[in-house]
Amino acid sequence: VGDSRDFDTETESICPFCGVGCQVSLKVKDGKIRYVEGINGPANEGRLCVKGRFGFDYIHHPHRLTKPLIRRDDAPAKGLNVDPANLATHFREATWDEALDAAARGLKGRGREVAGFGSAKCTNEEAYLFQKLIRQGFGHNNVDHCTRLCHASSVAALMENVGSGAVTATFNEIENADVAIVIGANPVENHPVAASYFKQFAKRGGKLIVMDPRGQALKRHASHMLQFRPGADVSMLNAIMHVIVEDALYDQQYIDAYTENWDAEKHHLKDFAPEKMADICGIDAETLRDVAHTFAGAQSAMIFWGMGVSQHIHGTDNSRCLISLALMTGQVGRPGTGLHPLRGQNNVQGASDAGLIPMFLPDYQSVTDPDIREKFTEVWSSDDFSAEKGLTVTEILDAVHAGDIRAMYVLGENPAMSDPDVDHARDALAKLDHLVVQDIFLTETANFADVILPASAFAEKWGTVTNTNRQVQMGRPAVPPPGDAKEDWWIEVELAKRIGLPWTYTDPSEVFAEMKQTMASLDNITWARLQSENAVTYPSLSLEDPGQAIVFGEGFPRPEGRAKFTPANVIAPDETPDADYPMILTTGRQLEHWHTGSMTRRATVLDQLEPEANCSLHPATLRRLGVNPGDMLRLSTRRGSIEIMARADRAIAPDMVFVPFAYVEAAANILTNPAVDPYGKIPEFKFAAVKVEKIDAQ
Numbered sequence: 001v002g003d004s005r006d007f008d009t010e011t012e013s014i015c016p017f018c019g020v021g022c023q024v025s026l027k028v029k030d031g032k033i034r035y036v037e038g039i040n041g042p043a044n045e046g047r048l049c050v051k052g053r054f055g056f057d058y059i060h061h062p063h064r065l066t067k068p069l070i071r072r073d074d075a076p077a078k079g080l081n082v083d084p085a086n087l088a089t090h091f092r093e094a095t096w097d098e099a100l101d102a103a104a105r106g107l108k109g110r111g112r113e114v115a116g117f118g119s120a121k122c123t124n125e126e127a128y129l130f131q132k133l134i135r136q137g138f139g140h141n142n143v144d145h146c147t148r149l150c151h152a153s154s155v156a157a158l159m160e161n162v163g164s165g166a167v168t169a170t171f172n173e174i175e176n177a178d179v180a181i182v183i184g185a186n187p188v189e190n191h192p193v194a195a196s197y198f199k200q201f202a203k204r205g206g207k208l209i210v211m212d213p214r215g216q217a218l219k220r221h222a223s224h225m226l227q228f229r230p231g232a233d234v235s236m237l238n239a240i241m242h243v244i245v246e247d248a249l250y251d252q253q254y255i256d257a258y259t260e261n262w263d264a265e266k267h268h269l270k271d272f273a274p275e276k277m278a279d280i281c282g283i284d285a286e287t288l289r290d291v292a293h294t295f296a297g298a299q300s301a302m303i304f305w306g307m308g309v310s311q312h313i314h315g316t317d318n319s320r321c322l323i324s325l326a327l328m329t330g331q332v333g334r335p336g337t338g339l340h341p342l343r344g345q346n347n348v349q350g351a352s353d354a355g356l357i358p359m360f361l362p363d364y365q366s367v368t369d370p371d372i373r374e375k376f377t378e379v380w381s382s383d384d385f386s387a388e389k390g391l392t393v394t395e396i397l398d399a400v401h402a403g404d405i406r407a408m409y410v411l412g413e414n415p416a417m418s419d420p421d422v423d424h425a426r427d428a429l430a431k432l433d434h435l436v437v438q439d440i441f442l443t444e445t446a447n448f449a450d451v452i453l454p455a456s457a458f459a460e461k462w463g464t465v466t467n468t469n470r471q472v473q474m475g476r477p478a479v480p481p482p483g484d485a486k487e488d489w490w491i492e493v494e495l496a497k498r499i500g501l502p503w504t505y506t507d508p509s510e511v512f513a514e515m516k517q518t519m520a521s522l523d524n525i526t527w528a529r530l531q532s533e534n535a536v537t538y539p540s541l542s543l544e545d546p547g548q549a550i551v552f553g554e555g556f557p558r559p560e561g562r563a564k565f566t567p568a569n570v571i572a573p574d575e576t577p578d579a580d581y582p583m584i585l586t587t588g589r590q591l592e593h594w595h596t597g598s599m600t601r602r603a604t605v606l607d608q609l610e611p612e613a614n615c616s617l618h619p620a621t622l623r624r625l626g627v628n629p630g631d632m633l634r635l636s637t638r639r640g641s642i643e644i645m646a647r648a649d650r651a652i653a654p655d656m657v658f659v660p661f662a663y664v665e666a667a668a669n670i671l672t673n674p675a676v677d678p679y680g681k682i683p684e685f686k687f688a689a690v691k692v693e694k695i696d697a698q
């Protein structure tokens with residue numbers, strides 16, 4: 001924080017935290033970023049939240065990796081046992097040539113024994129290069145990233161029923177809506193600048209319907225707050241749609257013109273009368289009927305959802321319901337209407353678009369289609385690669401345990417913190433013959449590495465990123481990487497050369513130009529345009545078009561232009577509370593901390609605001625347990641136990657405990673259930689059976 005007149009240079013870039021994609025101006029003095037201001041980007045119009053404004057000084061943290069590192073021959077056994085103080089016991093510093101040679105030696109020629117986790121924090125160009133390196137270099141599709149842990153089920157449902165995995169309208173379109181549903185999302189904490197638009201919408205009279213098992217700050221602005229039973233999403237949404245059918249509130253004209261399978265959906269909904277569903281979902285029938293009439297009666301309505309919807313074994317079914325609700329009421333393709341899964345990481349949309357997915361090449365083109373593979377191998381001047389869909393994040397770690405995958409390249413992801421049943425993930429990482437980790441800090445995953453490649457933060461490189469709104473935006477370097485750290489794209493290119501690929505890229509703009517050859521979504525979006533305009537929304541219809549904020553007004557990218565209704569059945573959570581584990585565990589983020597905490601716990605202001613691992617329970621639950629806020633609790637599930645400080649929060653249901661997953665000292669994912677949704681393969685982070693016990697003071 002500093003005086004706004006006191007800087008040497010200012011550089012426009014993009015906030016590195018959430019998928020809102022706020023544009024920022026980075027003010028540099030004496031080689032360091034001193035403060036950050038919001039600028040007039042299409043998503044933020046000058047606004048920033050606490051992370052964007054005060055969360056940047058991790059870039060200059062003394063823990064930054066500044067030298068390539070190679071595991072010592074006499075290092076202790078691999079484990080979560082390295083810290084900056086004992087680094088030299090485990091690793092020795094190396095030159096770039098030595099480290100890249102060592103990294104490549106352990107990967108080269110191993111074909112299907114290799115898998116890669118790319119990053120939603122890196123640029124589009126870096127994501128594209130990463131998936132290309134795995135496909136071209138090893139001949140298969142075992143490449144994935146954290147979309148598998150956040151919105152894979154939403155994307156599966158959108159691809160299936162709408163024909164496109166991205167949002168149909170920007171979140172800013174809420175200013176043209178009368179009614180909006182926000183379900184399974186806590187945007188005040190997780191997408192704070194988007195939440196400011198939601199609050200403004202409510203302030204000017206828009207009806208905001210918030211649905212979440214956990215209460216939240218947006219409740220104060222809501223016309224309806226439905227705090228439903230965890231896991232009962234499908235019952236509740238089907239009950240609302242039942243009323244829309246029963247009371248003939250649907251838009252027959254829209255259904256006839258733009259959809260298919262309506263009769264099956266209509267028939268399926270017969271069994272979901274609100275009076276039958278009320279006890280199951282914990283919302284009275286009258287409220288369900290009122291919400292159905294409010295939503296269906298809107299001129300224009302939007303639906304926003306987050307990981308409360310997607311991170312269930314029925315996550316795809318949850319999203320199918322939301323899509324059906326929008327389709328039956330004709331709420332897609334016009335101003336103030338649309339489907340919007342709020343994307344989590346700053347570039348999870350772009351990394352997915354760029355092909356960091358085991359079943360899709362860039363632009364969601366199927367790896368199983370020979371014509372598509374031929375198109376890519378021509379552009380890549382490469383041999384054909386496997387037509388088999390690759391393994392997902394959790395499947396890859398299972399394959400390590402099975403001995404089928406023995407080497408990994410992990411770029412900017414932290415599976416040793418982020419994966420469900422994280423001890424299983426850590427054991428897998430320890431078991432690998434060879435692990436290359438490319439990151440800016442010694443993450444928990446880097447603890448298990450054989451070679452560590454020091455990489456660049458967002459403010460140290462050029463590159464494009466794509467936010468939740470489909471806005472492709474230009475990131476620029478404000479400062480150089482520290483020490484010998486390098487830009488990620490450069491490291492990928494040098495590693496690719498050493499595993500035998502004829503790559504000659506010298507600048508990310510060349511990578512972007514290649515991406516445009518196979519990605520129709522980037523038509524009319526050029527590097528030069530992004531340099532001068534900062535952001536262009538895809539699809540863009542001409543070089544002058546800033547891009548289409550709303551899509552699918554004239555039909556969908558599916559057969560005959562029709563979207564599809566897919567009826568959703570009720571599937572119980574994988575693990576329900578019982579006598580041994582009587583409460584419900586749910587996990588998520590906090591306003592101040594981002595994901596596994598590797599950046600925000602090293603950001604001074606954010607760390608001071610939230611310095612300690614904590615979990616939230618209802619005050620009545622704490623009283624029942626004989627616990628005061630600030631006391632320590634032991635939380636146990638069938639996977640393991642953690643000890644963590646208790647916090648009182650009236651927003652939490654009495655049978656529930658909320659644990660943020662940013663804290664290594666009380667890692668929430670030691671507890672979580674690895675059961676996955678069958679379509680999106682996303683783990684059930686939002687529901688597990690848990691035992692909560694007071695730890696008596698000694």
Ligand code: SF4
Nearest residue numbers: 015017018022049052
């Ligand atoms: Fe950054 Fe998201 Fe906050 Fe915007 S809302 S400043 S993108 S964390």
